[in-house]
Amino acid sequence: MGRRWLITGCSSGLGRALAGAAAAAGDDLVVTARKTADLEDLAAAWPGRVTAVALELRDAASCADAVRYAAERLGGIDVLVNNAGGGLFGAVEETSDTELSDLLDVLLVGPWRLTRLVLPLMRAQGAGHILNVSSVAGHITLSGTAAYAAGKQALEAMSQTLAAEVAPHGIRVTVLEPGMFATRYGTAMTETHDHVPAYDEANGPMLAAFRALADTPQVGDPEDFAARVLAMVATEGPLPLRIPVGDDAFGYREAAAEAARADLAEAQRLFGSGAVNAAEAP
Numbered sequence: 001m002g003r004r005w006l007i008t009g010c011s012s013g014l015g016r017a018l019a020g021a022a023a024a025a026g027d028d029l030v031v032t033a034r035k036t037a038d039l040e041d042l043a044a045a046w047p048g049r050v051t052a053v054a055l056e057l058r059d060a061a062s063c064a065d066a067v068r069y070a071a072e073r074l075g076g077i078d079v080l081v082n083n084a085g086g087g088l089f090g091a092v093e094e095t096s097d098t099e100l101s102d103l104l105d106v107l108l109v110g111p112w113r114l115t116r117l118v119l120p121l122m123r124a125q126g127a128g129h130i131l132n133v134s135s136v137a138g139h140i141t142l143s144g145t146a147a148y149a150a151g152k153q154a155l156e157a158m159s160q161t162l163a164a165e166v167a168p169h170g171i172r173v174t175v176l177e178p179g180m181f182a183t184r185y186g187t188a189m190t191e192t193h194d195h196v197p198a199y200d201e202a203n204g205p206m207l208a209a210f211r212a213l214a215d216t217p218q219v220g221d222p223e224d225f226a227a228r229v230l231a232m233v234a235t236e237g238p239l240p241l242r243i244p245v246g247d248d249a250f251g252y253r254e255a256a257a258e259a260a261r262a263d264l265a266e267a268q269r270l271f272g273s274g275a276v277n278a279a280e281a282p
Contacts, residue, residue, distance in 0.1 A: 002027040003233065004074035006067070008055060008114070009084025011038035013183030014133065017222035018081065021230055023049050030070035032084070057084055057110030058102070067117040076125055079233055080118045082111035082155075083133045087185055089144045089207050090192025091199040099192055100147050107151030112158060119166065128171040129233055132159045134242075136177050136249050139256040144203040156242065163241055174232060175242045179249030180219040187211060220246040 005022055009015040011033035019031045023046040032055035033039050039052035053069055056062040070077055086106045088099055111132055122128025137145055138152030156175050163173035189210055213219060228245050244250045269275060 003078040004070075004076055005029040005079045005081065006032075006070045006074075006077050006114075006118070007079075007081040007083055008032045008057065008110075010042065010052075011035070013185065014178065014181060014222050014225050015081070015083040016042060017226040018083070018229055019050065020045070021223070021226035025230060028074055030066070030073055032066055055084075057113075058105040060113060063110065063113045064117060067114060067121075071121055077118055077121050077128065078125075079129045079131065080114065081131045081133065081229075082114060083131075084110070085133065085185075087145075087189030087210075088147045088192065089189050089203070089210065090147070090194070091144060091196060091203060092146045094192040094194045094196050094199065095147050096192065096194065100150075103147050104151050104154070107148070108154045108158070111155060115162065119171070122166075122171050123169045126170045128166075129174065130159075130162070130166075130171065131174045131176055131229065131233075132156075133176045133178065134159075136179050136244065136252040136256075138177070140252055143199075143206045145206075160241060172239060173241065174239055176229065177242055177244045177249055177253065178220075178225060179244065179246035179252055180213065181222055181225055181246065182213070182219045183222060185210070185213065187213075220248070 002025070003022070005019075005027055007015055007019050007022075007029060010019045010031035015031070019029055019042060022029055027049075029046075029050050030053055031039055031042060031050055032053050034054065034056055036052045036054045043050045043052045051073055053066050054062070055066045067077070084106065086103055088095070088103045090099070115130055118128070118130070122130075132155050134152045134156050135148075138149050138156060142149070159173050159175045166173065191207070225245055232239060232243060244253045
């Protein structure tokens with residue numbers, strides 16, 4: 001039997017590519033977006049295999065309805081992919097409480113809510129796979145992306161704890177950390193309402209790079225993302241908790257790990273027990 005998927009954020013980009021690949025592999029899916037009109041062609045391409053449902057991640061009732069429908073339509077949920085997201089560009093000083101809260105609702109609270117709703121089904125099955133789509137941007141310093149990075153790091157922290165909690169129930173948790181892919185993320189990213197000119201020098205070139213992301217030839221193809229994720233889901237047994245997706249993603253993550261190791265070593269040199277004891281010596 002094929003797997004039964006619930007995938008969020010399938011109107012374009014990585015979610016759409018993954019949905020198409022899973023359907024082509026013979027699996028059954030419920031796919032979501034804020035507007036089902038954005039999913040009509042995907043459902044039409046795979047009649048009876050792909051079903052589209054409207055989902056507003058920031059609305060608890062909408063999330064509950066989507067999970068309930070998916071469970072009834074598919075007879076269960078084997079794979080949950082928390083892929084839907086959003087982007088906000090602005091310096092920390094420029095980001096308002098409302099803008100931060102709205103983004104975290106999408107990046108963290110919504111996936112947490114869907115996970116909570118799906119877990120009783122997976123525990124009853126004694127199996128399941130939850131994939132939370134993070135980003136290498138959660139580990140590297142990109143000016144203007146603090147709110148986005150904060151949401152992704154929080155999602156990873158939740159996922160790490162979740163993995164330990166659900167492993168005894170036969171449920172796997174995987175954090176996907178995509179690198180740069182040709183999606184609409186950069187063009188769809190909103191900017192903070194407040195603008196502080198002092199940050200233009202650092203943030204201006206970064207925003208321009210994001211806006212051009214979909215047309216940059218060096219970035220990855222969403223179809224490659226989909227193929228790699230299908231291979232992960234098909235792999236039996238334990239998987240690494242965090243998996244970079246895309247060849248560039250491994251380079252970004254290694255650079256971030258090296259920077260973290262250097263930072264820790266410097267902290268140890270300055271403020272470790274040996275340094276403190278030496279400073280206190282007569």
